[in-house]
Amino acid sequence: MKKIQMVDLQGQYQDIQEEISHRFNDVLTNASFINGPEVQHFQKSLEAYLGVKHVIPCANGTDALQIAMMGLGLEPGDEVITADFTFAATVEVIALLGLTPVLVDVLPDSFMIDPTAVEKAITPKTKAIVPVHLFGQTAPMDALMALAEKHHLFVIEDNAQAIGATFTQANGEKKMAGTIGHVGATSFFPSKNLGCYGDGGALFTNNDAIAHTLRGIVNHGMYERYHHDVVGVNSRLDSLQAAVLNVKLPKLDSYNHSRRQSAKAYNEALKGHKDLILPKTVNGCEGICESCDCHVFHQYTLKVLHGKRDGLVAHLASLGIPSGVYYPIPLHRQKAYIKPSYKESDFPVTNDLSEQVISLPMHTELDAEQIGHITRSILDFLNNI
Ligand SMILES: *Cc1c(COP(=O)(O)O)cnc(C)c1O
Numbered sequence: 001m002k003k004i005q006m007v008d009l010q011g012q013y014q015d016i017q018e019e020i021s022h023r024f025n026d027v028l029t030n031a032s033f034i035n036g037p038e039v040q041h042f043q044k045s046l047e048a049y050l051g052v053k054h055v056i057p058c059a060n061g062t063d064a065l066q067i068a069m070m071g072l073g074l075e076p077g078d079e080v081i082t083a084d085f086t087f088a089a090t091v092e093v094i095a096l097l098g099l100t101p102v103l104v105d106v107l108p109d110s111f112m113i114d115p116t117a118v119e120k121a122i123t124p125k126t127k128a129i130v131p132v133h134l135f136g137q138t139a140p141m142d143a144l145m146a147l148a149e150k151h152h153l154f155v156i157e158d159n160a161q162a163i164g165a166t167f168t169q170a171n172g173e174k175k176m177a178g179t180i181g182h183v184g185a186t187s188f189f190p191s192k193n194l195g196c197y198g199d200g201g202a203l204f205t206n207n208d209a210i211a212h213t214l215r216g217i218v219n220h221g222m223y224e225r226y227h228h229d230v231v232g233v234n235s236r237l238d239s240l241q242a243a244v245l246n247v248k249l250p251k252l253d254s255y256n257h258s259r260r261q262s263a264k265a266y267n268e269a270l271k272g273h274k275d276l277i278l279p280k281t282v283n284g285c286e287g288i289c290e291s292c293d294c295h296v297f298h299q300y301t302l303k304v305l306h307g308k309r310d311g312l313v314a315h316l317a318s319l320g321i322p323s324g325v326y327y328p329i330p331l332h333r334q335k336a337y338i339k340p341s342y343k344e345s346d347f348p349v350t351n352d353l354s355e356q357v358i359s360l361p362m363h364t365e366l367d368a369e370q371i372g373h374i375t376r377s378i379l380d381f382l383n384n385i
Pocket of ligand 1 (some may be wrong): 060061063086158160161186188189199201
């Protein structure tokens with residue numbers, strides 16, 4: 001059996017090695033390192049793939065979130081509501097811009113921001129909601145967009161973990177994750193579903209005026225060379241990273257398909273165990289659909305009940321099987337983001353999740369033998385303590 005890894009980037013590279021070398025050579029020969037043809041080609045291809053009017057490439061996913069907030073004109077003192085259960089990047093940029101993060105609890109089945117908690121947290125100072133499409137499926141966008149409309153708020157989708165996922169709106173229209181709110185932000189960090197070989201990110205929007213503003217901000221606030229109209233940043237996707245993404249984007253659907261196949265195999269092997277709650281596919285899809293991309297399994301994350309999670313993590317580690325705990329400490333308890341107004345009773349779900357979740361190895365190269373070994377090891381542990 002091949003050594004089990006959380007993410008197997010070497011295995012995936014072997015299949016695309018030649019194509020990557022070829023494109024790298026072109027970039028090196030042309031010395032078009034910044035904003036070269038690879039970047040422009042990637043921008044157009046991603047716009048077509050997502051069915052969105054504008055893609056603005058940038059340097060990483062954290063920048064994408066920050067630039068979205070700058071581009072929407074959010075100002076110090078404005079409140080931005082986001083999920084307590086997510087990677088810190090989301091809340092970090094809110095705080096960095098002098099905006100006020102307002103963390104709210106998530107839903108127990110999907111781990112997504114809870115629209116009821118969002119509504120309760122809205123004040124006259126609230127300007128935006130940042131739902132995070134966690135682990136590969138989308139937050140409840142119908143409810144969130146309705147709240148945003150009612151209270152005149154912006155919605156910035158953190159789509160770092162769900163590129164390629166779809167969301168079917170209440171009116172039946174199918175949209176790609178990240179293209180539903182006012183701005184979507186994504187990351188091409190190597191381990192994401194669409195990852196480059198370093199850092200990369202992008203913003204999406206269907207709004208021409210917002211797109212224009214964002215394009216200036218990523219490039220020092222310049223709309224005309226050496227005219228700085230707004231305060232900007234230097235945040236570019238470089239051509240070598242775009243070259244990798246140009247090779248991988250056409251394969252994204254098949255990559256996501258193999259992730260779904262692995263998720264299905266995990267589900268089959270682990271279903272019905274009293275100590276486990278398997279990941280739930282929400283947004284109108286039951287189970288794991290063959291034909292639909294409602295969940296792209298950035299992570300396969302299950303809940304381990306009865307206080308057995310940490311023991312399971314240690315047991316798997318002792319067998320050389322990696323696993324991850326995303327996320328072990330809720331953001332409302334992180335030193336940088338503690339606020340006196342937060343009460344533990346406001347975050348019952350996140351608090352439980354931080355003690356229960358485990359993410360199993362998930363990538364495009366997992367095979368049946370590896371999944372069999374992982375799931376047998378899990379069941380052995382649970383059935384013998
Ligand atoms: C990875 C990630 C980010 C940050 O992306 P970087 O490219 O690493 O800056 C932001 N939000 C979420 C939910 C992520 O998973």
